[in-house]
Amino acid sequence: MLFLSPFFDDKLDHTARPEKRTRMFSFAPTPFDLYFVLFGIPVRVNPMFWLMAAALGWSSGDIPSTVIWVWCVFFSVLIHELGHALTAEWFGWRSSILLYFGGGLAFSERYVNNTPGRSVFMSLMGPMAQFILLGLVIAVSMGLSLAEVELHPYVRTAIGYLIIINIFWPVLNLLPILPLDGGRILQGTLDVFRIRNRTTIVRGFSVILGAAVAAWCFSMGQPFGTIMFGLIAWQNASGAFDSRAY
Numbered sequence: 578m579l580f581l582s583p584f585f586d587d588k589l590d591h592t593a594r595p596e597k598r599t600r601m602f603s604f605a606p607t608p609f610d611l612y613f614v615l616f617g618i619p620v621r622v623n624p625m626f627w628l629m630a631a632a633l634g635w636s637s638g639d640i641p642s643t644v645i646w647v648w649c650v651f652f653s654v655l656i657h658e659l660g661h662a663l664t665a666e667w668f669g670w671r672s673s674i675l676l677y678f679g680g681g682l683a684f685s686e687r688y689v690n691n692t693p694g695r696s697v698f699m700s701l702m703g704p705m706a707q708f709i710l711l712g713l714v715i716a717v718s719m720g721l722s723l724a725e726v727e728l729h730p731y732v733r734t735a736i737g738y739l740i741i742i743n744i745f746w747p748v749l750n751l752l753p754i755l756p757l758d759g760g761r762i763l764q765g766t767l768d769v770f771r772i773r774n775r776t777t778i779v780r781g782f783s784v785i786l787g788a789a790v791a792a793w794c795f796s797m798g799q800p801f802g803t804i805m806f807g808l809i810a811w812q813n814a815s816g817a818f819d820s821r822a823y
Protein backbone atom coordinates (compact mmCIF):
# COMPACT_ATOMS: atom_id res chain seq x y z
CA MET A 578 0.00 0.00 0.00
CA LEU A 579 1.23 3.38 -0.88
CA PHE A 580 0.24 6.96 -1.08
CA LEU A 581 2.53 9.56 -2.55
CA SER A 582 2.82 13.04 -1.23
CA PRO A 583 5.31 14.74 -3.48
CA PHE A 584 5.81 18.46 -3.19
CA PHE A 585 5.96 19.81 -6.70
CA ASP A 586 8.23 22.70 -7.40
CA ASP A 587 7.17 23.64 -10.89
CA LYS A 588 6.74 27.30 -11.69
CA LEU A 589 3.12 27.60 -10.81
CA ASP A 590 0.33 29.84 -11.95
CA HIS A 591 -1.52 30.20 -8.71
CA THR A 592 -4.66 31.49 -10.33
CA ALA A 593 -5.07 28.15 -12.10
CA ARG A 594 -6.77 25.15 -10.55
CA PRO A 595 -4.25 22.67 -9.10
CA GLU A 596 -4.55 20.15 -11.94
CA LYS A 597 -3.36 22.78 -14.40
CA ARG A 598 -0.26 23.38 -12.33
CA THR A 599 1.29 19.95 -12.50
CA ARG A 600 2.28 17.72 -15.36
CA MET A 601 2.28 14.54 -13.33
CA PHE A 602 -0.70 12.74 -11.82
CA SER A 603 -3.05 15.44 -13.08
CA PHE A 604 -6.67 14.93 -12.20
CA ALA A 605 -9.44 17.04 -13.67
CA PRO A 606 -12.22 18.48 -11.46
CA THR A 607 -15.40 16.43 -11.19
CA PRO A 608 -18.89 17.31 -9.88
CA PHE A 609 -18.05 15.14 -6.84
CA ASP A 610 -15.04 17.18 -5.76
CA LEU A 611 -15.07 18.50 -2.24
CA TYR A 612 -13.78 22.05 -1.78
CA PHE A 613 -13.01 23.77 1.50
CA VAL A 614 -10.58 26.28 2.96
CA LEU A 615 -8.42 25.48 5.99
CA PHE A 616 -6.21 28.11 7.67
CA GLY A 617 -6.68 30.19 4.53
CA ILE A 618 -5.44 27.39 2.25
CA PRO A 619 -7.81 26.12 -0.48
CA VAL A 620 -8.21 22.34 -0.42
CA ARG A 621 -9.76 20.18 -3.16
CA VAL A 622 -10.54 16.50 -2.61
CA ASN A 623 -10.98 14.43 -5.76
CA PRO A 624 -13.46 11.52 -5.33
CA MET A 625 -10.73 9.04 -6.33
CA PHE A 626 -9.03 9.89 -3.04
CA TRP A 627 -11.90 8.31 -1.08
CA LEU A 628 -12.07 5.30 -3.39
CA MET A 629 -8.35 4.58 -3.18
CA ALA A 630 -8.31 5.02 0.60
CA ALA A 631 -11.31 2.68 0.93
CA ALA A 632 -9.66 0.11 -1.36
CA LEU A 633 -6.54 0.15 0.83
CA GLY A 634 -8.58 -0.27 4.01
CA TRP A 635 -10.98 -2.87 2.66
CA SER A 636 -8.84 -5.77 3.94
CA SER A 637 -10.39 -5.29 7.39
CA GLY A 638 -13.56 -6.73 5.84
CA ASP A 639 -16.14 -4.71 7.73
CA ILE A 640 -17.70 -1.43 6.71
CA PRO A 641 -17.39 0.55 9.99
CA SER A 642 -13.64 -0.20 10.17
CA THR A 643 -13.19 0.79 6.52
CA VAL A 644 -15.05 4.08 7.10
CA ILE A 645 -12.88 4.81 10.16
CA TRP A 646 -9.77 3.93 8.13
CA VAL A 647 -10.77 6.29 5.30
CA TRP A 648 -11.30 9.19 7.73
CA CYS A 649 -7.96 8.45 9.43
CA VAL A 650 -6.22 8.47 6.02
CA PHE A 651 -7.99 11.71 5.09
CA PHE A 652 -7.04 13.43 8.34
CA SER A 653 -3.42 12.20 8.23
CA VAL A 654 -2.80 13.14 4.59
CA LEU A 655 -4.40 16.53 5.20
CA ILE A 656 -2.08 17.13 8.19
CA HIS A 657 0.90 16.10 6.02
CA GLU A 658 0.00 18.51 3.23
CA LEU A 659 -0.79 21.28 5.74
CA GLY A 660 2.77 20.81 7.06
CA HIS A 661 4.05 21.72 3.58
CA ALA A 662 1.44 24.35 2.77
CA LEU A 663 1.62 26.25 6.07
CA THR A 664 5.43 26.31 5.83
CA ALA A 665 5.08 27.75 2.32
CA GLU A 666 2.65 30.40 3.62
CA TRP A 667 5.10 31.18 6.42
CA PHE A 668 7.73 31.91 3.73
CA GLY A 669 5.13 34.18 2.09
CA TRP A 670 4.17 31.84 -0.76
CA ARG A 671 0.50 31.23 -1.46
CA SER A 672 -0.32 27.56 -1.47
CA SER A 673 -3.11 25.09 -2.12
CA ILE A 674 -3.75 21.40 -1.50
CA LEU A 675 -5.11 18.62 -3.71
CA LEU A 676 -6.03 15.18 -2.36
CA TYR A 677 -6.25 12.68 -5.22
CA PHE A 678 -5.83 8.96 -5.99
CA GLY A 679 -2.12 9.02 -5.15
CA GLY A 680 -2.49 10.79 -1.79
CA GLY A 681 -1.89 14.50 -1.43
CA LEU A 682 -0.13 17.33 -3.20
CA ALA A 683 0.74 20.75 -1.84
CA PHE A 684 1.32 23.48 -4.42
CA SER A 685 3.04 26.75 -3.80
CA GLU A 686 4.65 29.72 -5.50
CA ARG A 687 8.00 28.81 -4.10
CA TYR A 688 10.03 30.08 -7.05
CA VAL A 689 9.96 33.53 -5.45
CA ASN A 690 12.87 34.16 -3.08
CA ASN A 691 13.45 30.44 -2.71
CA THR A 692 16.66 28.85 -1.47
CA PRO A 693 17.73 25.18 -1.39
CA GLY A 694 17.58 25.36 2.43
CA ARG A 695 13.98 26.57 2.37
CA SER A 696 13.05 23.81 -0.08
CA VAL A 697 14.57 21.19 2.21
CA PHE A 698 12.73 22.64 5.20
CA MET A 699 9.42 22.72 3.36
CA SER A 700 9.80 19.13 2.12
CA LEU A 701 10.65 18.03 5.65
CA MET A 702 7.62 19.68 7.24
CA GLY A 703 5.08 17.28 5.67
CA PRO A 704 6.48 14.14 7.35
CA MET A 705 7.28 16.18 10.50
CA ALA A 706 3.64 17.29 10.81
CA GLN A 707 2.66 13.62 10.79
CA PHE A 708 5.26 12.71 13.43
CA ILE A 709 3.86 15.51 15.62
CA LEU A 710 0.34 14.11 15.09
CA LEU A 711 1.66 10.63 15.94
CA GLY A 712 3.15 11.94 19.19
CA LEU A 713 -0.14 13.65 20.12
CA VAL A 714 -2.21 10.54 19.37
CA ILE A 715 0.12 8.34 21.46
CA ALA A 716 0.17 10.89 24.32
CA VAL A 717 -3.63 11.26 24.39
CA SER A 718 -4.25 7.50 24.21
CA MET A 719 -1.70 6.87 27.00
CA GLY A 720 -3.32 9.62 29.09
CA LEU A 721 -6.78 8.13 28.60
CA SER A 722 -5.49 4.67 29.43
CA LEU A 723 -3.80 5.94 32.63
CA ALA A 724 -7.03 7.71 33.61
CA GLU A 725 -8.77 4.37 32.97
CA VAL A 726 -11.24 5.96 30.57
CA GLU A 727 -13.34 3.32 28.83
CA LEU A 728 -12.99 3.98 25.09
CA HIS A 729 -15.57 3.02 22.49
CA PRO A 730 -14.20 0.21 20.26
CA TYR A 731 -14.41 2.54 17.24
CA VAL A 732 -12.24 5.11 19.03
CA ARG A 733 -9.69 2.40 19.82
CA THR A 734 -9.77 1.36 16.15
CA ALA A 735 -9.21 4.97 15.05
CA ILE A 736 -6.26 5.36 17.45
CA GLY A 737 -4.68 2.16 16.09
CA TYR A 738 -5.13 3.28 12.49
CA LEU A 739 -3.77 6.77 13.18
CA ILE A 740 -0.64 5.27 14.75
CA ILE A 741 -0.03 2.90 11.81
CA ILE A 742 -0.68 5.56 9.14
CA ASN A 743 1.43 8.23 10.83
CA ILE A 744 4.44 5.92 11.16
CA PHE A 745 4.23 4.22 7.77
CA TRP A 746 3.35 7.22 5.62
CA PRO A 747 6.02 9.74 6.68
CA VAL A 748 8.74 7.05 6.72
CA LEU A 749 7.76 6.04 3.18
CA ASN A 750 7.78 9.66 2.09
CA LEU A 751 11.25 10.20 3.51
CA LEU A 752 12.81 7.61 1.17
CA PRO A 753 15.32 9.49 -1.03
CA ILE A 754 13.30 8.89 -4.21
CA LEU A 755 11.91 11.65 -6.44
CA PRO A 756 9.16 12.87 -6.34
CA LEU A 757 8.75 11.84 -2.68
CA ASP A 758 9.69 14.33 0.04
CA GLY A 759 12.90 12.37 0.75
CA GLY A 760 13.98 12.82 -2.88
CA ARG A 761 13.30 16.56 -2.62
CA ILE A 762 15.26 16.72 0.64
CA LEU A 763 18.23 14.90 -0.94
CA GLN A 764 18.08 17.18 -4.00
CA GLY A 765 17.90 20.33 -1.84
CA THR A 766 20.69 19.16 0.49
CA LEU A 767 23.02 18.48 -2.46
CA ASP A 768 22.08 21.94 -3.78
CA VAL A 769 22.98 23.55 -0.42
CA PHE A 770 26.47 22.01 -0.58
CA ARG A 771 26.74 22.56 -4.35
CA ILE A 772 27.70 18.92 -4.88
CA ARG A 773 28.83 18.21 -8.42
CA ASN A 774 26.72 15.81 -10.52
CA ARG A 775 23.86 16.22 -8.04
CA THR A 776 21.16 15.66 -10.65
CA THR A 777 22.76 12.32 -11.57
CA ILE A 778 23.13 11.36 -7.91
CA VAL A 779 19.45 12.07 -7.09
CA ARG A 780 18.29 10.29 -10.22
CA GLY A 781 20.54 7.29 -9.47
CA PHE A 782 19.18 7.01 -5.93
CA SER A 783 15.63 7.31 -7.21
CA VAL A 784 16.00 4.65 -9.91
CA ILE A 785 17.84 2.10 -7.75
CA LEU A 786 15.76 2.58 -4.58
CA GLY A 787 12.51 2.90 -6.53
CA ALA A 788 13.21 -0.41 -8.29
CA ALA A 789 14.22 -2.02 -4.97
CA VAL A 790 10.97 -0.89 -3.27
CA ALA A 791 8.97 -2.12 -6.29
CA ALA A 792 10.68 -5.53 -6.01
CA TRP A 793 10.00 -5.61 -2.26
CA CYS A 794 6.32 -4.75 -2.81
CA PHE A 795 6.14 -7.51 -5.42
CA SER A 796 7.62 -10.05 -2.99
CA MET A 797 5.10 -8.92 -0.34
CA GLY A 798 2.18 -9.40 -2.77
CA GLN A 799 1.41 -5.66 -2.99
CA PRO A 800 0.43 -4.97 -6.62
CA PHE A 801 -0.36 -1.29 -6.07
CA GLY A 802 3.04 -0.54 -4.49
CA THR A 803 4.80 -2.62 -7.16
CA ILE A 804 3.19 -0.66 -9.99
CA MET A 805 3.60 2.75 -8.30
CA PHE A 806 7.29 2.34 -7.42
CA GLY A 807 8.01 0.59 -10.72
CA LEU A 808 6.52 3.62 -12.46
CA ILE A 809 8.52 6.00 -10.27
CA ALA A 810 11.77 4.13 -11.04
CA TRP A 811 10.95 4.17 -14.75
CA GLN A 812 10.05 7.87 -14.75
CA ASN A 813 13.25 8.73 -12.91
CA ALA A 814 15.27 6.66 -15.37
CA SER A 815 13.72 8.63 -18.23
CA GLY A 816 14.28 11.95 -16.43
CA ALA A 817 10.61 12.86 -15.86
CA PHE A 818 11.30 14.34 -12.42
CA ASP A 819 14.27 16.35 -13.52
CA SER A 820 12.55 19.72 -13.46
CA ARG A 821 14.59 22.16 -11.42
CA ALA A 822 12.40 25.21 -11.43
CA TYR A 823 14.04 26.88 -8.46
Ligand SMILES: [Zn+2]
Nearest residue numbers: 582583703758
Ligand atom coordinates in the same frame (compact mmCIF):
# COMPACT_ATOMS: atom_id res chain seq x y z
ZN1 LIG B 1 5.02 15.51 1.50
